Structure formats: structure tokens, C-alpha cells
Amino acid sequence: MKFVVAFKNGKQSSIRGFPYVVLKQDNWDDYGYKTTFNATLHVNAGEQIPLGNLKILKKGQAGGFTPMPEKPFGALGSEYCSVGGALDYYEDLFELGETLYSPYLIALGDVAYNDEIKASFEDDEGYRVSLLRFMGAERTIAEAAKLFTKSIPKQKRKGGGFVVKFKTKVAPESNSLTVDFDFRRKGMLPNRINVLIGYNGTGKTRLLSNLAIVASGYGYASKEDLLEEAAGRFIGVPPPFKTVVVVSYSAFDTFVIPGHTEIERARLRKDGAIFGYTYCGLRKRADSVESKRRGSVGYRLRTPEEIEKEFLSALMRIRDAGRQDALHKILRPLLQDASFRRIGITHLLSGSSVKESASFFRELSSGHKVVLKIVAELTAQIDGTAPTLVLIDEPETHLHPPLLAAFLKSIRSCLDQFDGYAVIATHSPVVLQETPARYIRVLKRHSDTSAIVPVAIETFGEEIGAITQDVFNLDDGSTDWHDTLHALARRRSLSEIEQMFERKLGFTARSYIASIGDECEE
Numbered sequence: 001m002k003f004v005v006a007f008k009n010g011k012q013s014s015i016r017g018f019p020y021v022v023l024k025q026d027n028w029d030d031y032g033y034k035t036t037f038n039a040t041l042h043v044n045a046g047e048q049i050p051l052g053n054l055k056i057l058k059k060g061q062a063g064g065f066t067p068m069p070e071k072p073f074g075a076l077g078s079e080y081c082s083v084g085g086a087l088d089y090y091e092d093l094f095e096l097g098e099t100l101y102s103p104y105l106i107a108l109g110d111v112a113y114n115d116e117i118k119a120s121f122e123d124d125e126g127y128r129v130s131l132l133r134f135m136g137a138e139r140t141i142a143e144a145a146k147l148f149t150k151s152i153p154k155q156k157r158k159g160g161g162f163v164v165k166f167k168t169k170v171a172p173e174s175n176s177l178t179v180d181f182d183f184r185r186k187g188m189l190p191n192r193i194n195v196l197i198g199y200n201g202t203g204k205t206r207l208l209s210n211l212a213i214v215a216s217g218y219g220y221a222s223k224e225d226l227l228e229e230a231a232g233r234f235i236g237v238p239p240p241f242k243t244v245v246v247v248s249y250s251a252f253d254t255f256v257i258p259g260h261t262e263i264e265r266a267r268l269r270k271d272g273a274i275f276g277y278t279y280c281g282l283r284k285r286a287d288s289v290e291s292k293r294r295g296s297v298g299y300r301l302r303t304p305e306e307i308e309k310e311f312l313s314a315l316m317r318i319r320d321a322g323r324q325d326a327l328h329k330i331l332r333p334l335l336q337d338a339s340f341r342r343i344g345i346t347h348l349l350s351g352s353s354v355k356e357s358a359s360f361f362r363e364l365s366s367g368h369k370v371v372l373k374i375v376a377e378l379t380a381q382i383d384g385t386a387p388t389l390v391l392i393d394e395p396e397t398h399l400h401p402p403l404l405a406a407f408l409k410s411i412r413s414c415l416d417q418f419d420g421y422a423v424i425a426t427h428s429p430v431v432l433q434e435t436p437a438r439y440i441r442v443l444k445r446h447s448d449t450s451a452i453v454p455v456a457i458e459t460f461g462e463e464i465g466a467i468t469q470d471v472f473n474l475d476d477g478s479t480d481w482h483d484t485l486h487a488l489a490r491r492r493s494l495s496e497i498e499q500m501f502e503r504k505l506g507f508t509a510r511s512y513i514a515s516i517g518d519e520c521e522e
Contacts, residue, residue: 170203
């Protein structure tokens, strides 16, 4: 088998005979390293097989493009190593048969196929910074090694469940903490969503942001931060996530926003993601003119027109991928919400034009827009061939409680269909009411000390009031209505106070007034 490189400057030597592989050079930048290529196998004059992305590194390479032969070659030699961009790359090679995949992988010094090559490169900076940078690279290498060792195709995982152990800091001056996100099945309990709760300022959003960086490999501020594991690290077996989807409709979130360079923006326009990392939210990077005017890193809120455009783009991706039926099933729980029934959304699934969809979306309330956009983007971007990690920050924003409950059902439906797993940070008792306590983690912080603790009660199906009191510690001193009724009860009788509220006070308020009356008599 022969190889030829298609360089970024347009140079490519001619080659004779089949089969051969074209390695198209990509200018993607991993903190100074440009090691990415796209491989296409030319079987004969009429048959080409796209193999996907891989990375190639030369021993001692300190950065820049990987030096490659300008003429066709049969093997790179011991000074080079390579790794596939995803398990699909190896599975596609495996299906071609050993007579093709063996010489191919040997020629490129693949680290999954040859453990000795891996051992000789794994201490190199370029190997750690570039080849292992993105989503589950180490796990991909391990799974690919099993694939070729056992000589049988790797079976796809579908909802088996696992534990993710993540060690991180929620503030620069705080201690490190380890949180176990448990996605294991327990009977028929819903196991695909873990919930993170805590008071404002405990660091929930920062924890999710760090988790997104470590799980995807995207978003480190520098090469040094990546090497020093500044955002944290997984403990034990790395999780099997292939893609990460971040959902946040807060104007103050701290998630990494893709689109820093023109290369990234081009990849976003093409794929909607950066090597499996997708951000779905209100914030976006400002262009260079805006950044220069503000004199700082440029971020701004998306305009209504931009949000509409992203929604329509997600619908197009869904239709191109043939996922309309899946979207219909995912949206079904939303149709049980009275507000959604009134507006009607089924025509979105019946092949309506872009213009019709845009017109419909434009007239929706902010809450309905948020829900439909999140569901559409998640359906469009979730991988479907391997587990996806979905991180959702405060989904209760813009949503009334019944709509929030319906939205959670739709999210679960999407996760079930496409083998996804979610971590949700929230202040909402509605989210906890829909989640078994075994899948809830409480983040606490006192001064510089942070800790993860379990909830004390079973939250699933519990009354909202009980959850609010026990989990969020809402006591008599936390609410203004207690103070108001206390002041009234010291001056007026229960009958007079009830008359002020047109005799519509509930049992809890009347009981509280009576207790204040008893105190006054004593």
C-alpha cells in the first residue's frame, strides 16, 4: 500500500497503482501543533473510502505542521506515530480486512495497533498535547487495541451504565474535590440524568464548565493548563463519551465558547461542533472589531435573529440525518404541556419550509423558543454511535414548572434514544422531584472548603414543599411572608387578617397566624 500527502499549500505528488491512501493535511491547531490529517482510501479508479481524521506526530516535533514526505511513500518509519480520531476510524479499517488494515496501521505507526510505538511516544509533549487532546482519545486507543487483538467487531454500548469519577476545583483557592456521577441502572429507575444542586456561589457552573473541558479536551486556556490538568481529571477508567453538548441560557455562565479562530468558525459552520464539543446557549464570541472596541476578550449575547438561525440550522441537520421520527418522539412529552398544545408544533415535523419554520419560531414566547431550540440542537448534535455527555445549567430559567417537567421528559427521551447521559445543575425542586436521590449530588462550600454530599431524603415523587424545606433548607426565617404575617398577627385577629385576603388564605398561612396568636397569649 502506498501513501501520498495532500499539503495545505496545494502540493500533492502523483501516484500510480492501487490501492493507495491520500492524507489530506489539515491546519487545525492544538496549542501550536498541527498534526491532523484526513485519510481517504482509493481502492480503484472508481471506488474511494473515506476513513476520517487521524493525527500523525514525528519524534521530537516541537510544534507546527508534522513534517511529511513530499513524494509517495510506503511507510513513515519508527520516527512517526499516529492515532485515529475516533473508534469509527478503526472499525471502518477493521471491516476492510486484515490484508488492508494491517499494512496501513503498521505504515503509519498506529499506537493502538502497536503498543511498543505507544510506549516510545507517550512521554512526548506533542503526544499529550495534540494526539491525546480530544474526546476520549485514550479510551479510543484502548478500545481499538481490543478490536484488533480479539479480531471481532466492537459491540456498541447501549445504556449499560457506569460511574464517572471527576476530580476538580470549583475555585482557584479552594480544595480539590471528587464527585462520583452515577449512571448505573437500578431496576427501572431513570438513570441517565444526574443532578447537581447547591446554594449560589458554591461553584456548580464552574464544576460543569471544568467537566466539559476535561471530557471534551476543548477549552484549555493554554498548553500548560492542559499538561497540568488545570480543569481537573477523571479518576480510574475514563468515561466512554464521544461528544459533549453544553446547554446554558444564562448570560453569566463560564462555559468555553467555540469560535475563537477562523479555523474554528469554519468547522462550526460545517459541523456545528468542534471535534464533538457543542455549546448551546445565549453567549457567543464577539468579532475582532467588537473585541478591539471593548478592549477585552469579546463576548456578547446572541441576537433573536441569530438564535432563530441556529434553530433552523438544527432542524436542517435533523432532516439531513433522517432524525425527524426521533424528534417527533422526543417532542411528544412537550405536547402534554397545555401551553405547547395551544401553539401547536406538529407542523414542524411535517416537512414545513424554512420560511414557515422561521415564521413560526419568531412568534413563540421566550420559554417556548428556549425549549424548542435546546431539543432541536440536542437531537441534531448528540452522537448516536457512542455515549454523549450533556451538561445543562439551570434549565428552569425562562420555564414555568409544568413546562420544565415536560422538558425533562423530552430530554430523557432524547438520551434514551441516542445513548446520552446528562448532568444538570439546578435550583429547582421540580428537577429534584423527577430524579431519584441516588442520582443527586449536593455541592457545599464554606470559605475555601468545598464538598460533595448526598441528599437526606428520597426526592423522587416527593412534595415540592418537602423538597424545598429539606433539600434547600428553606426555613421560617428565609421568606418574607412569614415576617408579614407575624407583624399582622400581633395587631389583628385571624378573622381580620383573613378578611384582608378575601378569606383565601391557605392552611399553612392560617396555622402560622394561629401559632403567633398563641405566642402572644403566653
